[in-house]
Each structure stands twice: as structure tokens, then as C-alpha cells.
Amino acid sequence: MSIFVDENTKVIVQGLTGSQGRFHGLRNRDYGTQVVAGVTPGKGGTDVDGVPVYDSVGDAVRATGADASFVVVPPKGASAAILEAAEAGVSFIVCITEGIPAQDEALFFNILRRDHPGVRLLGPNCPGVISPGKCNIGITSGDIALPGGPVGIVSRSGTLTYQALHELSQQKVGQTTCVGIGGDPVPGTSFIDCLAAFEEDSDTRAVMMIGEIGGSAEEEAAQFIKDNMSKPVVCYIAGVTAPPGRKMGHAGAIISGSQGTAQAKMAALAEAGATVALNPTEAGERMVEIVKALD
Amino acid sequence: MDLYEYQGKQYFARYGIPTSAGGVADTVDEAVAQADAAGYPVVVKAQVKVGGRGKAGGIKLANDADGVRTHAAAILGMDIHGHVVQRLWVEHASDIAREYYASFTLDRAAKLHLCMVSAKGGVEIEEVAATDPDAIAKLHIDPVDGLSVAAAAPLVAEAGLDDEARAPAAELLVALYRCYVEGDCDLAEINPLILTTDGRVHALDAKVTLDDNAAFRHPEWEEFAGTNTTDERELLAKEKGLNYIGLSGSVGIIANGAGLAMSTLDVVTQAGGSAANFLDIGGGANADVMAAALEVINTDEAVRSIFVNIFGGITRCDEVANGIVEALGRVDLRSPIVLRLDGTNAEAGHAILAPHISDRLVVDETMLGAARRAVALAGGDT
Numbered sequence: 001m002s003i004f005v006d007e008n009t010k011v012i013v014q015g016l017t018g019s020q021g022r023f024h025g026l027r028n029r030d031y032g033t034q035v036v037a038g039v040t041p042g043k044g045g046t047d048v049d050g051v052p053v054y055d056s057v058g059d060a061v062r063a064t065g066a067d068a069s070f071v072v073v074p075p076k077g078a079s080a081a082i083l084e085a086a087e088a089g090v091s092f093i094v095c096i097t098e099g100i101p102a103q104d105e106a107l108f109f110n111i112l113r114r115d116h117p118g119v120r121l122l123g124p125n126c127p128g129v130i131s132p133g134k135c136n137i138g139i140t141s142g143d144i145a146l147p148g149g150p151v152g153i154v155s156r157s158g159t160l161t162y163q164a165l166h167e168l169s170q171q172k173v174g175q176t177t178c179v180g181i182g183g184d185p186v187p188g189t190s191f192i193d194c195l196a197a198f199e200e201d202s203d204t205r206a207v208m209m210i211g212e213i214g215g216s217a218e219e220e221a222a223q224f225i226k227d228n229m230s231k232p233v234v235c236y237i238a239g240v241t242a243p244p245g246r247k248m249g250h251a252g253a254i255i256s257g258s259q260g261t262a263q264a265k266m267a268a269l270a271e272a273g274a275t276v277a278l279n280p281t282e283a284g285e286r287m288v289e290i291v292k293a294l295d
Numbered sequence: 296m297d298l299y300e301y302q303g304k305q306y307f308a309r310y311g312i313p314t315s316a317g318g319v320a321d322t323v324d325e326a327v328a329q330a331d332a333a334g335y336p337v338v339v340k341a342q343v344k345v346g347g348r349g350k351a352g353g354i355k356l357a358n359d360a361d362g363v364r365t366h367a368a369a370i371l372g373m374d375i376h377g378h379v380v381q382r383l384w385v386e387h388a389s390d391i392a393r394e395y396y397a398s399f400t401l402d403r404a405a406k407l408h409l410c411m412v413s414a415k416g417g418v419e420i421e422e423v424a425a426t427d428p429d430a431i432a433k434l435h436i437d438p439v440d441g442l443s444v445a446a447a448a449p450l451v452a453e454a455g456l457d458d459e460a461r462a463p464a465a466e467l468l469v470a471l472y473r474c475y476v477e478g479d480c481d482l483a484e485i486n487p488l489i490l491t492t493d494g495r496v497h498a499l500d501a502k503v504t505l506d507d508n509a510a511f512r513h514p515e516w517e518e519f520a521g522t523n524t525t526d527e528r529e530l531l532a533k534e535k536g537l538n539y540i541g542l543s544g545s546v547g548i549i550a551n552g553a554g555l556a557m558s559t560l561d562v563v564t565q566a567g568g569s570a571a572n573f574l575d576i577g578g579g580a581n582a583d584v585m586a587a588a589l590e591v592i593n594t595d596e597a598v599r600s601i602f603v604n605i606f607g608g609i610t611r612c613d614e615v616a617n618g619i620v621e622a623l624g625r626v627d628l629r630s631p632i633v634l635r636l637d638g639t640n641a642e643a644g645h646a647i648l649a650p651h652i653s654d655r656l657v658v659d660e661t662m663l664g665a666a667r668r669a670v671a672l673a674g675g676d677t
Contacts, residue, residue: 020609024609075508075511076511076512096609098577099508100508101479101506101508101509101512102401102479102481102506102508102509103438103476103479103506103509106401106406106407106408106438107438107439109406110406110407110437110438110439111439113406114437114439127608127609139608139609139639140608141607141608141638141639141641144637144638155554156554157552157553157554157555157557157558158552158554158555158608158609159550159551159552159554159555159606159608160552160554160555160558161608162606162607162608162637162638163555163558163606163662166606166637166638183553183554185401185403186401186403186406210554212553212554212557213557215403216403216404217403217404220404236558238554238555238557238558238561239557239558239560239561240561240564241557241560241561241563241564241570242557242560242573278561278565279558279561279562279565279662279663280558280662281562281661281662281663
């Protein structure tokens with residue numbers, strides 16, 4: 001089993017005709033993902049390396065029965081693209097776009113929450129989701145993932161998501177699904193959404209969670225772990241040595257005063273019963289020990 | 296991007312939020328001219344992006360031109376918590392009856408906008424939140440619904456604003472919300488928001504943080520461009536469009552993605568070294584970006600080794616490798632590079648680098664291993 005996506009997921013790529021859309025969309029297809037269509041207004045009727053392109057998401061969904069969308073469009077158009085996918089009946093939307101204004105994110109998140117409660121948005125500004133051997137939507141390099149489980153991964157940082165996959169795959173520990181939720185102010189899918197899904201998923205037997213400084217998402221996740229998780233969780237929080245008061249890249253990575261520091265998050269997670277590692281490699285090692293003990 | 300008070304007030308004015316008559320001055324003479332125009336008495340205010348300027352002597356009342364001269368001369372050039380005052384805001388002094396607080400920001404946990412109003416203004420709101428949390432009235436706003444005067448009215452009442460202030464304050468909140476949303480602010484805060492003795496409500500201060508991601512739809516932000524830093528490395532990095540923060544160690548850091556960059560700082564520290572900087576070359580970084588990043592780090596004389604930590608996703612390792620090769624030809628690097636390269640097109644990247652491997656360009660397969668080597672090359676704990 002996997003969460004959010006599997007081998008039956010049919011994916012359209014909004015922005016397939018752009019350079020990023022083409023590169024990553026075709027890579028996802030080559031990985032084995034059912035990439036059934038692309039959408040670019042005005043380019044309907046053409047194709048990208050054999051993948052048919054439609055003018056609208058509605059056209060693409062009617063023609064292919066797609067149930068997921070990979071949004072690879074610039075920040076200006078991302079909001080409209082996400083809402084178009086939801087209105088066309090796509091139930092799972094992955095948006096990797098970096099640099100979307102926070103006001104747009106807050107608006108489309110709340111439109112989805114109100115008018116399309118059955119739609120799950122992953123991102124924006126995230127690496128996407130991969131269920132190794134089944135489906136890869138996003139920009140993760142598929143060859144760093146290892147099929148077969150038993151570990152589920154959820155991460156707020158893009159590159160640290162890859163690092164987490166890599167650490168486990170190197171140790172021959174497979175993954176059920178790896179979800180990068182992104183570091184933007186209003187992520188469509190939260191740590192808690194993923195933790196809850198992994199807790200439900202029978203094949204996932206342990207969860208690795210990668211957080212970072214800023215905000216309170218990790219503290220909220222800690223409370224959820226304490227109250228609801230029966231499966232072991234290994235955590236790493238990036239930014240232990242970040243100087244306070246500086247904004248380090250992500251909108252999410254802001255430290256102000258004592259709130260949102262790595263130390264506070266690590267303490268909350270440890271208190272919730274999670275195993276807290278000091279770097280990604282150590283997190284991988286702790287997980288290997290946990291997985292060995294499962295058998 | 297944080298705005299200065301005067302920029303914030305000018306931004307507020309675009310959205311019809313009342314402020315005091317005033318103007319900007321960079322010299323004593325300009326300050327007098329602005330004071331003459333605003334009408335005495337005036338307040339002379341240091342423009343620095345740091346709190347506590349009143350206590351530091353950066354805000355003074357002047358009743359006449361001589362007073363303005365004295366205070367402007369004293370405040371210009373003043374060092375307020377490490378920020379040197381280069382500009383003043385001179386405005387007509389208000390007859391203050393009461394001081395309140397109002398702000399809009401995003402509540403990330405609720406994923407809704409949050410309006411906070413308090414009758415206890417003019418003091419640090421964090422302190423009010425800690426000592427008297429009930430004094431802050433809060434309202435979550437769904438961006439789909441927006442904020443109406445009818446919705447703002449109960450909030451100002453709950454906050455305990457004086458009766459005569461409530462109607463104008465509710466209207467001001469609606470204008471401030473519009474500024475926050477349409478003006479793409481991460482934060483729009485007024486402290487103090489004042490009630491004057493003649494019954495008007497207006498902004499006596501302005502704290503505005505703009506969302507850099509929205510710059511594409513705000514050509515008017517050009518005038519706010521500029522930088523808060525005097526760190527030469529940061530200035531050069533900004534010029535090259537890099538996300539760089541100067542630190543004090545000896546291991547230069549280049550990584551892709553904020554999370555990996557922060558994690559790289561963590562492992563360098565754990566390996567017994569200290570980072571000279573934080574540098575995230577971002578997603579999709581190409582050869583030019585990589586070369587520019589190495590050039591910036593090369594200007595830092597404290598750097599003894601450079602740890603390049605790349606995990607390709609949207610960033611392609613072959614392009615990173617090309618960038619390193621290009622930089623080696625373009626820049627006379629003073630320090631050796633320790634490189635760790637994984638992810639998208641990693642094999643192609645390693646193939647490009649193979650002919651260039653030497654004691655000046657070392658490759659290590661793991662992040663921890665590379666960190667240890669970079670720290671060793673930098674001379675250990677420095």
C-alpha cells in the first residue's frame with residue numbers, strides 16, 4: 001500500500017509544454033507513472049513526446065479519466081491552474097511552483113477547503129510525492145527511492161526529502177511513500193495529514209519526519225504523534241545552528257525569539273515519544289535500527 | 296522585505312489609512328523644511344528597522360525650527376542598536392488621547408488571516424500578550440470572505456476601544472485589511488494606533504513587511520528596494536541574486552534548498568567546524584549561479600575550505616558540475632572545494648568533474664564525510 005497515490009493514479013501535467021514541465025513530466029512517465037496528458041491553454045491537439053496536450057484540465061480529464069495533476073507553472077499562473085484542476089474534478093493536485101505570493105496561497109487554500117473538500121493539494125513549493133515503484137509526481141529523482149516499504153517519509157524541505165530517501169535506500173530500507181509537503185506559509189497538506197495517512201496505511205510500519213526551523217507545524221505534529229501515532233517516528237529538524245532572527249530562504253524558515261527554534265521543536269517531538277536525530281544520516285541510522293527491530 | 300516607518304506610512308496612505316502630515320529628511324536643513332511644511336509642534340523620528348528607538352533617544356518632540364535643528368543633528372548618525380540613522384521622518388505632533396494596537400498577519404496554524412486589536416497600545420505587544428492576553432482581541436478572517444465594517448465593529452468593541460474611537464477604528468481596520476491583502480503584506484501593524492483629543496483615529500507608526508514573492512505584481516515596490524545590510528559579502532551576493540547570509544566561521548557553504556543548506560550548517564558544526572555563511576543556490580540553479588556563488592564565497596577572507604552540498608531534484612547535477620568547472624576557470628579560488636553531489640543527473644555531473652579532481656577539488660560520497668573533510672581542510676575547530 002501507499003498513501004495519496006499508487007500504480008493506478010492517472011496524472012496530467014499542467015505546464016507540460018514548458019521546459020521544467022517537459023523535463024520532470026517525462027521523467028515521471030519514464031519512472032512508470034501513468035502520465036496521461038498535458039494541459040497548456042492554446043496548445044491543445046499537440047503532444048509532448050507522445051503525451052497528448054489539451055487546452056484545459058476539463059478536456060484532459062474527460063479524455064483520459066485523470067485523477068491527479070502535477071502543476072508546473074510559474075507563480076503568476078499557479079493559483080488559477082490549481083483551482084482549474086479542482087473544478088475539473090481532479091482529486092489530488094501536486095504544485096511544485098516556488099515563489100507564489102502568500103496571499104494567493106491563503107486564498108486558494110480556503111477556496112479548496114470550502115468548495116472542494118474532497119481535493120488534496122500537496123505544496124506549493126514542494127518536491128512532490130513518490131510511492132517507489134508505483135508513482136512519482138514531482139521533481140524527486142526516482143532512482144534514489146527504494147520500493148517495498150516499510151517506512152513512510154514526510155518532509156517540509158525539498159532537498160532534505162531527497163537526503164532522507166537516500167539515507168534509507170543506501171541502507172536497503174525501502175519506502176511506502178515519501179511526501180514533500182513544502183516549506184511555504186500555507187501548505188495544502190500538513191505533517192499531520194501525512195502522519196494520519198501513514199498511521200492508517202497497513203504497509204507503513206514506521207515514519208521518518210523531516211522538519212525545519214520556523215512556524216509551529218512540527219510542534220502540532222508532535223501533539224498528533226503523542227495522541228494518535230502507534231507507529232514509531234524518527235525526526236530530524238534542520239537549523240539547529242541557524243543564527244536567530246535571520247530568514248533563511250523559505251518563508252517557513254523564520255526564527256523569532258524562542259518560538260520555532262529547532263531546540264523547541266526537537267524537545268516537543270522527543271516529549272511526544274519520537275526518536276530525534278541530530279542530522280539526516282543519524283536519522284537514517286536510527287530508522288534502520290527501528291526497522292530491524294520490527295522483524 | 297521590511298519597510299521603514301516612513302515607507303510604511305506612505306504605503307498606508309495608498310489605501311486611505313490616515314497618518315499625520317509629514318515628510319522625509321536626510322539632512323538638518325531638510326528636516327526644518329519638512330517641519331515648516333507639517334506645522335509645529337513636530338516629532339523628529341529616526342528611521343531604522345529596529346525596535347526601541349524611542350528609548351534610545353531616536354524620537355524627539357520639537358516646538359520650533361531651532362528644536363528641529365538640535366534634535367535632527369543629534370539623531371542623524373546616531374547608532375541605535377547597531378543601525379546608524381541616515382534618514383528622519385518629521386511629522387506634525389498629534390494630541391494623543393489614547394494609544395491602541397492593530398495588526399494583520401497570517402495565522403499559519405489556522406491557515407486564515409488574523410486581526411489583532413488591543414486598547415493597550417504604544418507598548419510592546421509581545422509583552423501585552425504575555426502579561427495580559429485578554430487585552431488582545433483576535434479575529435480570524437477567511438480570505439474568501441474578506442473583512443467588512445460590520446465584522447470589524449464587534450472586534451473593536453471586544454478590544455475595549457473607547458466608544459468614540461470604535462466607528463473610525465472599524466473603518467480603518469477594513470482599509471488596513473485591504474492594504475494587507477491587496478498590498479501583499481506579510482505583516483501590517485500599527486502601534487500605536489491613536490485616538491486624538493479631537494476624536495480622530497490614525498496611525499502614529501507603521502510596521503509593514505512585504506511578501507517578496509509578490510514583487511512581480513507591484514512595480515511600485517521598486518522605490519523600496521535597497522538593503523538592510525552593510526556586510527560586503529551580502530551586498531555582493533544580493534547583486535548576484537543569491538540567498539546568502541554571512542556568518543563568522545571558516546567553512547564556506549553552498550547548498551541547494553534552504554533545508555539542505557541549514558542541515559549543512561548543522562553537520563559542519565557537528566564535525567567540529569564553523570560555517571562562514573549560509574548560501575542557498577535554490578532550485579533550478581545553473582552553471583552561472585554556481586559560479587557566482589563560488590565568487591561570492593571567494594571574497595570572504597576567513598574562508599579556508601568550501602563545502603558544496605548538492606542533492607539534485609529540480610537542480611541538475613550536470614549543470615552544477617559545469618558551474619564548478621566554469622568557476623574554476625573564471626575565479627582564482629583561494630580555498631579547496633569539497634563536493635558532495637547526489638540526485639538528478641548525478642552520474643553525468645561526476646563525469647564532467649572527473650578530469651578536474653585534485654587536492655583543490657575533492658569529492659566525498661556522503662554529506663557527513665564531506666563535512667568532516669571540509670572541516671579538516673579548514674584547520675579544524677576555528
